[in-house]
Amino acid sequence: MNTFAQDFFDFVRTISPASRLRMAPTPSGFLHLGNALNFTLNWLAANFSGGCTLEASRAKILLRMDDLDSGRKRPEYETDIFETLNWLKLDWDSPVNQESPTNQSAILQSTRIPHYFKILERLRAQDLLFACRESRRELESFGSALRDQNLSLDAPDVAWRIKTPPNFPLPDFIVRRRDGIPAYQVASFADDLEFGMTHIIRGADLADSTAAQRFLAQVLSEDKFLAINFLHHPLVLGEADEKLSKSAGSTALKTMRETGIGPEKVFQTVGQWLMLEGDTGDSLLEALHFKYVCHVATK
Numbered sequence: 001m002n003t004f005a006q007d008f009f010d011f012v013r014t015i016s017p018a019s020r021l022r023m024a025p026t027p028s029g030f031l032h033l034g035n036a037l038n039f040t041l042n043w044l045a046a047n048f049s050g051g052c053t054l055e056a057s058r059a060k061i062l063l064r065m066d067d068l069d070s071g072r073k074r075p076e077y078e079t080d081i082f083e084t085l086n087w088l089k090l091d092w093d094s095p096v097n098q099e100s101p102t103n104q105s106a107i108l109q110s111t112r113i114p115h116y117f118k119i120l121e122r123l124r125a126q127d128l129l130f131a132c133r134e135s136r137r138e139l140e141s142f143g144s145a146l147r148d149q150n151l152s153l154d155a156p157d158v159a160w161r162i163k164t165p166p167n168f169p170l171p172d173f174i175v176r177r178r179d180g181i182p183a184y185q186v187a188s189f190a191d192d193l194e195f196g197m198t199h200i201i202r203g204a205d206l207a208d209s210t211a212a213q214r215f216l217a218q219v220l221s222e223d224k225f226l227a228i229n230f231l232h233h234p235l236v237l238g239e240a241d242e243k244l245s246k247s248a249g250s251t252a253l254k255t256m257r258e259t260g261i262g263p264e265k266v267f268q269t270v271g272q273w274l275m276l277e278g279d280t281g282d283s284l285l286e287a288l289h290f291k292y293v294c295h296v297a298t299k
Contacts, residue, residue, distance in 0.1 A: 004234060005275045008041070011199065011231045012048040012288075019059035019198040021046045022107075023085075023092065024188070026066040027077035030252035031084050034203065034236045036266040037273075040281060041201050041233055043090040044270070047285050059199070063092045064107040064191060068181055084253050088263050090281055095195065107195065109187050116182035119190050120175060122220055123162060124153065129175065131158040146172060164215060169208040175216075189213040193225045204232045234273065 015021075021042050025035055046061035065081070067073045085092070094105040123129055131151035151158050160176035174183045182190075188209070192200065202210070210230050217225035256265075264279040271278050276291060278284035 002273075002275060004273055007231060008045075008233075008274055011201075011229060012045045014229055015045055015048060015059050015199055017057040017059060019046075020062070020196050021059055021199050021201070022062040022064050022192070022195070022197055024064040024066050024191075025081050026069070027074065027081060028069055028072035029077060030080050030254045032236075032252055033266065033269070036084060036088060036253055036263070037236060037270055038201065038203060038233065039085060039088060039090055040266060040270045040284070043088075043092075043281055044285055044288060045199060045201060048288060060093045062095055062107060062195060063105070064195075065109060066184065066188070067108055067110045068113075068184070068187055070110070080252075080254055083257065087253070087257050088266060088281065107191065109191065112187070112191065113182060115194065116187050116190050119186050119216070119220070120160065120182060123175060123216075124160075126219065128162050128219060129153060129160045130163065130172075131155055132161050132172075132174075133158055133178070162216075162219075168215070169211045173212050185209060185212045185216065189216045189225065192228065193217075193222055196224075197228055199229045199231070201231045201233060204235055207232050236269070 023039050023042050025031065025039075042061060046059040048058075063081075063085075065078065067078070095107050120129075130147045130149070131153045132146065132149060133151065134146070134149075146161075147163065153160060157178055159174050159178045161172045162175050164170070164172050170185075173185055175186045177183050192213070200210075210232070214226060217223075256263075267279050267281065267284055270276075271284055271287070274284070274288065276284055276287040278287050
């Protein structure tokens with residue numbers, strides 16, 4: 001068994017019908033293969049019952065739109081997310097008590113900004129923040145003097161950064177952008193906490209974000225967030241071994257759909273990662289139960 005397959009099985013064994021997972025795409029471009037792989041892994045984890053037979057009960061899986069970047073989001077990108085999930089035949093649960101898990105209900109971060117400001121005020125009350133006007137490219141020249149700019153948090157056109165320990169993966173990361181909007185780390189942390197996430201599967205490129213959000217939980221004494229089980233999956237790389245990017249126009253799932261290509265490649269890639277055979281979500285789920293539960297149980 002390869003390392004990720006074992007990690008995934010260890011992860012899903014901790015999931016029960018009381019668990020909560022989420023898919024959290026950003027509507028800033030047309031989705032690529034990596035997004036579909038992430039959706040599939042989360043869906044498999046939520047539907048894994050842990051028994052030798054496929055059961056009706058499953059963990060709850062929510063859909064969240066990380067749509068705080070108003071300059072990049074577009075309606076067609078949001079539509080692409082729903083069309084991709086329907087193309088993959090992956091369902092999700094409503095954040096409210098609606099019976100149909102396949103409706104297009106989703107959590108919109110753009111409607112939840114007041115919740116994020118509550119987190120920012122809690123951080124500010126602990127004297128953990130400092131104001132900064134420097135861009136990411138300009139930070140290296142400041143070094144340890146970055147925190148000594150003597151800017152008020154209430155000054156115009158300043159970002160809020162949080163003081164992190166030495167050698168932290170994301171040193172003094174931004175918690176409020178210069179335009180006054182709460183940053184991704186705060187929004188994601190606040191949502192995962194409020195909606196009771198217990199398990200999160202995300203790409204390896206977000207490992208530093210996991211560290212940043214766990215740091216927020218530590219300084220705010222949010223033990224429920226610290227109890228979340230995280231799993232980071234491999235990345236799909238382009239022809240030049242670069243990370244796939246929506247903004248860079250990487251091969252889009254939209255193109256696959258419009259040219260009549262089915263989602264089999266997505267499921268086959270997940271199958272390779274997990275050492276399973278299947279070309280649909282349901283067949284992968286069945287193979288997952290048989291190989292890692294039934295087969296093991298009968299040995």
